Amino acid sequence: MQHNPQLNATGELQHLLSIEGLPREVLLQILDTAESFAGVTEREVKKVPLLRGKSVFNLFFEPSTRTRTTFEIAAKRLSADVINLNIAVSSQSKGESLLDTVANLSAMQADIFVVRHASSGAPYLIARHVKPHEHVINAGDGRHAHPTQGLLDLFTIRHYKKDFSRLTAAVIGDVLHSRVARSLIHGLTTLGVPEVRVIGPQTLLPSGVESLGVRVFHDMREGLKDCDVVVMLRLQNERMGGALLPSAQEYFKSYGLTAEKLRLAKPDAIVMHPGPMNRGVEIDSTVADGPHSVILPQVTFGIAVRMAVMSIVAGN
Amino acid sequence: MSLHIKNGRLVDPATGKDGTGDLYVDGGKIVERVKSPSKTIDAKGLVVSPGFIDLSARLREPGFEYKATLESELDAAVAGGVTSLACPPDTDPPLDEPGLVDMLRRRALSLERSRVYPVGALTVKLEGKALTEMAELAEAGCIAFSQANAPLRDTQVLWRALQYAATFGFPVWLRAEDAWLAREGVAHDGEVATRLGLPGIPGFAETVALSTILELVRATGARVHVCRLSTAGAVELMRRAKAERLPVSCDVGIHHVHLCDRDLGYFDANCRLEPPLRSQRDRDALSRALAEGTIDCLCSDHTPVDEDGKHVPFAEAEPGATGLELLLPLALKWGQARELPLAATLARISSEPARILGAASGRLALGAPADLAIFDPAAPLRVAPETLKSQGKNTPFAGYELSGRVRTTIVEGNVVYEA
Numbered sequence: 001m002q003h004n005p006q007l008n009a010t011g012e013l014q015h016l017l018s019i020e021g022l023p024r025e026v027l028l029q030i031l032d033t034a035e036s037f038a039g040v041t042e043r044e045v046k047k048v049p050l051l052r053g054k055s056v057f058n059l060f061f062e063p064s065t066r067t068r069t070t071f072e073i074a075a076k077r078l079s080a081d082v083i084n085l086n087i088a089v090s091s092q093s094k095g096e097s098l099l100d101t102v103a104n105l106s107a108m109q110a111d112i113f114v115v116r117h118a119s120s121g122a123p124y125l126i127a128r129h130v131k132p133h134e135h136v137i138n139a140g141d142g143r144h145a146h147p148t149q150g151l152l153d154l155f156t157i158r159h160y161k162k163d164f165s166r167l168t169a170a171v172i173g174d175v176l177h178s179r180v181a182r183s184l185i186h187g188l189t190t191l192g193v194p195e196v197r198v199i200g201p202q203t204l205l206p207s208g209v210e211s212l213g214v215r216v217f218h219d220m221r222e223g224l225k226d227c228d229v230v231v232m233l234r235l236q237n238e239r240m241g242g243a244l245l246p247s248a249q250e251y252f253k254s255y256g257l258t259a260e261k262l263r264l265a266k267p268d269a270i271v272m273h274p275g276p277m278n279r280g281v282e283i284d285s286t287v288a289d290g291p292h293s294v295i296l297p298q299v300t301f302g303i304a305v306r307m308a309v310m311s312i313v314a315g316n
Numbered sequence: 317m318s319l320h321i322k323n324g325r326l327v328d329p330a331t332g333k334d335g336t337g338d339l340y341v342d343g344g345k346i347v348e349r350v351k352s353p354s355k356t357i358d359a360k361g362l363v364v365s366p367g368f369i370d371l372s373a374r375l376r377e378p379g380f381e382y383k384a385t386l387e388s389e390l391d392a393a394v395a396g397g398v399t400s401l402a403c404p405p406d407t408d409p410p411l412d413e414p415g416l417v418d419m420l421r422r423r424a425l426s427l428e429r430s431r432v433y434p435v436g437a438l439t440v441k442l443e444g445k446a447l448t449e450m451a452e453l454a455e456a457g458c459i460a461f462s463q464a465n466a467p468l469r470d471t472q473v474l475w476r477a478l479q480y481a482a483t484f485g486f487p488v489w490l491r492a493e494d495a496w497l498a499r500e501g502v503a504h505d506g507e508v509a510t511r512l513g514l515p516g517i518p519g520f521a522e523t524v525a526l527s528t529i530l531e532l533v534r535a536t537g538a539r540v541h542v543c544r545l546s547t548a549g550a551v552e553l554m555r556r557a558k559a560e561r562l563p564v565s566c567d568v569g570i571h572h573v574h575l576c577d578r579d580l581g582y583f584d585a586n587c588r589l590e591p592p593l594r595s596q597r598d599r600d601a602l603s604r605a606l607a608e609g610t611i612d613c614l615c616s617d618h619t620p621v622d623e624d625g626k627h628v629p630f631a632e633a634e635p636g637a638t639g640l641e642l643l644l645p646l647a648l649k650w651g652q653a654r655e656l657p658l659a660a661t662l663a664r665i666s667s668e669p670a671r672i673l674g675a676a677s678g679r680l681a682l683g684a685p686a687d688l689a690i691f692d693p694a695a696p697l698r699v700a701p702e703t704l705k706s707q708g709k710n711t712p713f714a715g716y717e718l719s720g721r722v723r724t725t726i727v728e729g730n731v732v733y734e735a
Contacts, residue, residue, distance in 0.1 A: 005582055020511065099627055119629035120513040121583030142631070144513030179513060206510040207518070 005127055012316040015127045015136040016309050018145040020186040027190055031155050033308035034301070040077060041303055050311045051080035054111040058084045059101070060139070061117040066275060067139050067149070070299070071114045074306035080112070102126050110134055112310055120144035120179075135313040143177050148309055149274050150183030152302040154191065156294055157229055159301065160270050164188070170197040170223055170265075171214075173233035173255060173282050174204045176244075180274045181233055182212070189213040199223035200255060203244045220255050227265040230292075231272045232257050235282045248281050258284045262292060270294045317729055318342040318350045324359030324690065329366065329663035330679035339364055341686040344729040348682055355731070359690050362723055365662050366678045367399025367430075367687035369669035371489075371567050372543065373618035373640055375432070376707075377423070378416065379408025384620035384707040386420075389640065390429035392618075392706035394733035396641040397689030397722040399430050400670075400677055401618075405437040406464035412437035412448045414456035421457045429732050431687070433459045433673055435489060438477050442466035447477055450486055459673055460487040460541065465590050465635075467495030471528060478538035487672075489541045490529055492550060493591060497521035502631045504594040508577040514631060517592050523549040530557050533564060541672055542566040544617060546591035548601035555610045565672050566610075569617035570639055570646040573603045575712055585626045585633035586712040589617075606664060607654040613668040614650070616643040620708025638701075638708035644689070645697050645718035658693065686729040695721035 004021050008014040013026055040048055056075040060068055068084065075082045087101060102113065112135045115123045120142030127136040140146040161167055169188055175181045175198050188196045189212070198209060199217045210216060217223030224230065235251065245251050257271065271283075271292045279285045288295060319341035327334045340350040373393065376384035393401055403420075405411035411420070417434045424432035436458030440446045443466075450461055461481060468474050468490075481488045498521045503509040505516025526542065530553060533540050545551060545568050557564050571589055576599040580587045587593055605611045619636025626633050639646075643665055651661025670678025677687045699716045701709035725733035 097624065097628065117629065119631050121631075122629040124583045125585075125627070125629055142513050142629075143515075182511070182513060207505050207516060208507040208510050211507040211510065 005124060008316060013313050014316060016147050016313060017123050017127060017136065017138045018186070019147045019150045019183045019190070020145070022190065024190050027151070027154070027187060030151055030305070030308050030312060031158060033312060034155050034304040037304040037307040038301070040307070041300070046077050047079055048077065049079045051075065051078035051314055054080045054314060055109060056080045056082050056112045056114060056310065057105050057110045058082065059087060059105070059113055059115045060085065061087045061115070061122070062140070064116055064140070066299070067116065070302045071139060071306050074303050075310060077303070078307055078311055080310070098122065098125065099129055102129060106130060106134060111314060112137060114139050116140045118142055137309060137313065140179055143179055143182070145183045146179040147183050148302070148306050149180050150187045151309065152298060152305040153184045153231065153272060153274070154187045155301045155305050156272060156298045157270070159297070160294060161228060164191040164193050167193045167228045168195040168197070168226055169193055169229035169231065170199055170227045171231045171233065172199040172220065172223070172257065174235050174239065175200055175209060175233065176204045176206045177236070177239070178233050184231060185212050185214055197223050197227070201245070220261060221264055224261055224264040227269055229272065230257065230262070230265055230269055232283050234274060234276065235278055252281055256282055256284060257287050259286050259290065262287055272298055275299070317355065318353045319686070319726070319729065320350055320353035320356045321359050321364055321690065322356060324362055324364035326680060327363055327365045327659050327662060328680035329659045330667040330681065332657070332659045334657065334659050339680065341726070341729045344686055346680060346682055346684050346686050357690065357724060362690050362692050363658065364688060364690050366666040366680060367689045367725060367727065368397050368643055368665045369673065369675065369678055370398045370401040370618065370640065370643060370665070371613060371615040371669050371672065372569070373398070373401040373403055373616055374406070374620065374636070375403050376620055377407060377420065383622045386423050386427060388705065388707040389618070389620065390424065390427050392640040392704065393430040394725040394727070395705045395722060397644050397691055397725050398640055399687035399689065399725060399727045400433060400673070400675060401430055402433040402435050402459065402673065404435050404462055404464040406442060406466060410437045410442045411435070411458070412440050412442070414449070414452045417453055417456040417458055428730065430727060435460050435462045437461065438463050438488060439468065439473065444468040444470055444473055447480055450481060451484055454484070454486060460489045462489040462543070463491070465491060467493070469495045475532050475536070478532050478536040478540070482536045482538035485539070487539045487541055489543050491543045491591070492522050492526035492529055494521045494525040497524060502588065502592070503580065504577045504592045506577060506595055508580055512580065512583065519547040519549055519594060519598065522547045522591065523553060526550050526553050530562065530564070533562050537563065539563045544569050544572070544591055545602060545611060546572055546594050546598060548598045551601050551605040551610055555605070558610065565612045567613045567615050568602050568606055568611050569615055570643060571617070571637065571712065572599060573606060573614065573650050574646060575599065579712060583630040584712065585628070585630050586637060586710050586714070588630055588633040588635050589637060590635040603650060603654065606650070607656060612672060614647055614664040615669070616640050618706070618708070620706055621710050626710050637711045638704060638706045639711070640706060641704050642699065642711065642713055644691060644722060645720040646713070648693055648720045649718055686726055688726040689722055690724040691720060691722045693720050695719060697721055
């Protein structure tokens with residue numbers, strides 16, 4: 001097996017490409033650093049000078065509003081210069097290759113590339129070709145990984161539940177197409193969550209998903225029993241009406257989270273969702289806006305977590 | 317030119333004979349003795365065997381000259397000791413017209429290196445709709461008909477194509493892959509693809525298609541060679557089909573007996589292959605079946621891809637790897653792992669593919685074509701892409717320490733390569 005491309009020779013975080021393969025200590029270092037930044041975001045002057053003079057390039061080969069914005073805010077709070085490139089509509093359509101785009105931006109003295117791409121593994125390709133002082137942060141690649149989302153999910157869970165070692169967590173819905181699910185599952189198993197469940201119809205679970213260290217449930221009621229953490233995944237509309245699922249209505253009936261189903265989980269269970277939500281498809285509004293929901297705090301924590309990741313890679 | 321090759325270790329895979337001796341060549345054939353040879357080759361310490369026969373090597377002409385040319389790839393072939401190769405029809409335009417085949421053969425002949433056996437397109441433009449003029453193509457030199465990696469979704473067309481080919485006794489070479497099940501897939505549907513978030517091609521995409529092919533062979537009596545097996549399930553189906561004495565044969569590529577999906581590592585685009593690298597269990601079954609003879613031969617599935625085709629994210633990468641120059645060392649590595657005698661190992665890349673091609677080569681018999689490879693089986697070889705003669709530099713074996721170096725290659729009695 002090749003050397004883990006995320007870590008430098010001394011085992012420190014050089015790039016953040018995936019949660020898989022990151023040692024527990026590195027995950028905890030990120031979460032602890034994020035904790036220290038959480039205070040910054042509540043101050044009146046929401047800035048620290050850690051990345052002053054550094055340039056962060058947001059390279060989004062796939063449209064995104066939320067993730068791009070939170071990365072931008074995080075970089076600005078660290079006093080970095082932020083350049084947003086919406087490549088989905090610029091050079092790629094002119095036929096420029098991914099690596100040429102990166103080489104050109106690198107010539108403009110970049111320090112951090114935040115990359116989102118529709119193809120699994122694209123950030124690895126970029127990381128292999130950037131200069132030694134440049135860092136790549138994966139902001140979502142295909143179905144593969146979305147490590148900062150996974151980290152902010154972990155941060156949220158720790159915030160509300162404190163101790164990972166006694167939890168039962170369930171990830172529900174379209175695991176097959178979900179980079180969020182993969183990142184979170186690796187994070188939960190690395191941090192010692194004793195039971196991680198995935199719940200969904202066979203058509204939305206990738207083959208051999210058990211090998212990720214999860215228990216598989218097809219019956220949502222059974223899978224929700226005694227859960228401390230319930231993570232709903234977004235179900236994209238284009239999955240409907242094809243060979244994967246017959247209809248949104250039927251999906252909601254079997255796998256949508258309602259207040260009634262949520263009662264099967266522990267009384268103090270938290271409900272999470274990476275957004276954007278499809279109300280009435282995977283989650284009922286009464287749950288999304290209800291007392292168990294920590295969906296909006298997730299967004300807030302996302303900024304601190306992304307500040308932590310950027311400051312750590314830039315410091316290594 | 318007449319040759320005297322002396323003191324070599326003569327290995328004849330066709331008979332299993334293996335012993336030190338001299339070999340004489342005259343008039344392009346192996347002969348009993350030559351009185352005054354025009355050239356003497358000292359083969360002391362080297363193996364003298366029939367030249368290798370590769371059932372799948374893409375030369376990229378016509379149409380893809382920016383990836384490779386006949387010159388570059390036939391240079392690679394002779395450097396790898398490959399004296400005959402079959403080239404699939406997936407050129408641009410595809411080999412679906414006699415004129416194209418004729419031109420390819422003439423170009424290849426004029427280069428005076430390996431023998432090139434064109435495989436004609438089974439359907440026009442490889443679209444899987446209309447049959448090609450197989451009789452005309454055969455006259456122009458096609459030795460079989462194939463879809464290469466292009467899908468043939470319509471089973472009615474496949475049925476008719478096999479009937480038509482059977483009418484004339486033309487062999488049909490097919491990859492077994494259900495196009496619907498394989499749709500959008502880029503890696504073996506299993507643990508690794510699940511972790512990497514790559515769309516998968518299930519193993520049963522191969523067995524479903526192979527079951528269909530075998531059923532149509534039963535119905536039509538067509539002679540079918542199944543290309544590039546990749547699963548243990550397909551091996552089992554072939555075992556049963558052969559026991560039933562169906563007129564079928566099959567091959568496996570060098571990558572699939574040595575590598576599996578775990579070798580994708582962190583999205584190594586060199587491992588983007590068709591069919592995909594499958595599980596360890598599949599790999600082991602393929603390796604064993606090749607030793608037992610359920611799989612008839614080993615081929616390089618040589619596919620030169622330019623850098624631009626690989627310097628992209630895994631799923632977007634063009635499938636394929638260079639292989640002509642690695643066929644011998646990888647065959648030797650496989651044979652060693654299976655503890656086979658050298659003659660048995662070499663049979664998979666000489667006498668067995670010769671049988672499938674219906675060629676007279678692939679043996680060291682008197683009167684056989686003097687297509688020979690002289691090589692040092694123990695000479696270490698570190699796979700360094702930049703030293704390959706092929707224009708395709710991409711291979712998952714880059715950096716591997718192998719052994720087996722070709723010293724001399726002879727085609728029809730002419731020395732075409734000397735290291």
